Amino acid sequence: MVFKNIKKSEKLYVRIAEEINQLIERGDLQVNDKLPPEREIAAQMGVSRPSVREALAILEVLGVVEIKVGDGSYVKGRAHNFRLEMESLKNSSPFELVEARHYIESLVVTLAVERATEDDLTEMQETIDWMREHMADLDVDEFVLKGLHFHRLLARSINNEVLQSIAESLFQMDHHPLWGFLNKKALVSMEAKQHQIKEHEEILAAIRNKDQIQASKAMQHHISHLQDLFLT
Template sequence: MTDDALRPMTRPRLYEQVLERLRAYADEHELVAGDRLPPERELAQRLGVSRASVKQAVVVLEVQGLVETRHGGGTYLVRDTLDAEPVDRLVERRRRLPDVLEAREALETKLAELAAERRTESDLAEMRTALRGMESDIAAGGHGVEGDRHFHAAVTAAGHSTLLAEFMGSIAEAVAESRNESLRQPGRPTRSLDQHVRILEAIEAGSPKAAATAMRRHVRTVAKVRLLEWDPGEENEGS
């Protein structure tokens, strides 16, 4: 019988401690979106750590869409907080994301193909409504998350395949994670909206091959996220 209380202890990565200090700093100084963090070199000196540790902490904040680093111009808050998701949860999402995206490409490409063959006028109206909602949200400064969800749900419904729809439902939570991850990439909401329009046009035209191609291109764009470029391993303290 394993004694859970005596399981091996894990040592917090140094950059996780830096993350907590940065969050506290932002709170104490009441930083909001648009405010700039001190330069990495200054942060490293004040915290007594390497610049590598600071850089890794900043990357984690970037991955979560909390800050953006401008080339030659510093690091700025994107939101009014630096409350980051726990690193362990981030690591787990990074681990499963490739499988989710692989499943999405397989299922949604086929569903788009079927939608082009089987869609009804009601199905098309639902897709158009979804895109109008996504466009309005983006224009108001949002990421278009609900409109994106609505559009993909409408394409799934238009495929009129009970079993494929059930498969999509079984991974709905994971798909939502991949959607949120993608839409917080800089410039991604507008690009996704444009790709949705191409998918709809192919479905409207009754072209299964074009619809499948457009959906495959879209899902592969969704797969290009900062999270998958991030290495959550230990930072090199020698730099």
């Protein structure tokens, strides 16, 4: 099969997803067929692998494909009204969101070094401790929500309502359903949960030590690791 070269006239990952769905509608791809590797799709369409990964994530949310870790992506069906169903996802790009969080939260954490009170730090520590204590009992939805609570507490600690509001908008999973889906999928394993808790601890330690440079590095590492999880 041949994938069309995609013109960059709109959200790239949406066009990629639509093109794959159209191949299924035309019968070029059948149920249970395995899609070509992401790198091959990206090369044929003239796009990046992250854009293909976002497109496949959309199609998995819509029930069009199933992504099997370490194996590949398989056709499950098709979206009967792709554009209408896309509206339910609010066209939010996980990678754009991660990029925004990278810059906004790096600023937030440097301000937290200066402004977070002992009560703020205690509350953040209690959240981390609770996540560790209940890690094995929590389902992935609860774990993700508790992790986001840590970031909300961090944003609240800087005592700037404008920045807090901007940061809060990045944590609303109902506003970013595709990001929420990828986030949950990335944190299914116990190892991934443990690693996220460790990263939160490193951020909090840097704040306690009044080390703005290390706090910013720890946050950037945390956000970059999240993106890496999306790409694996």
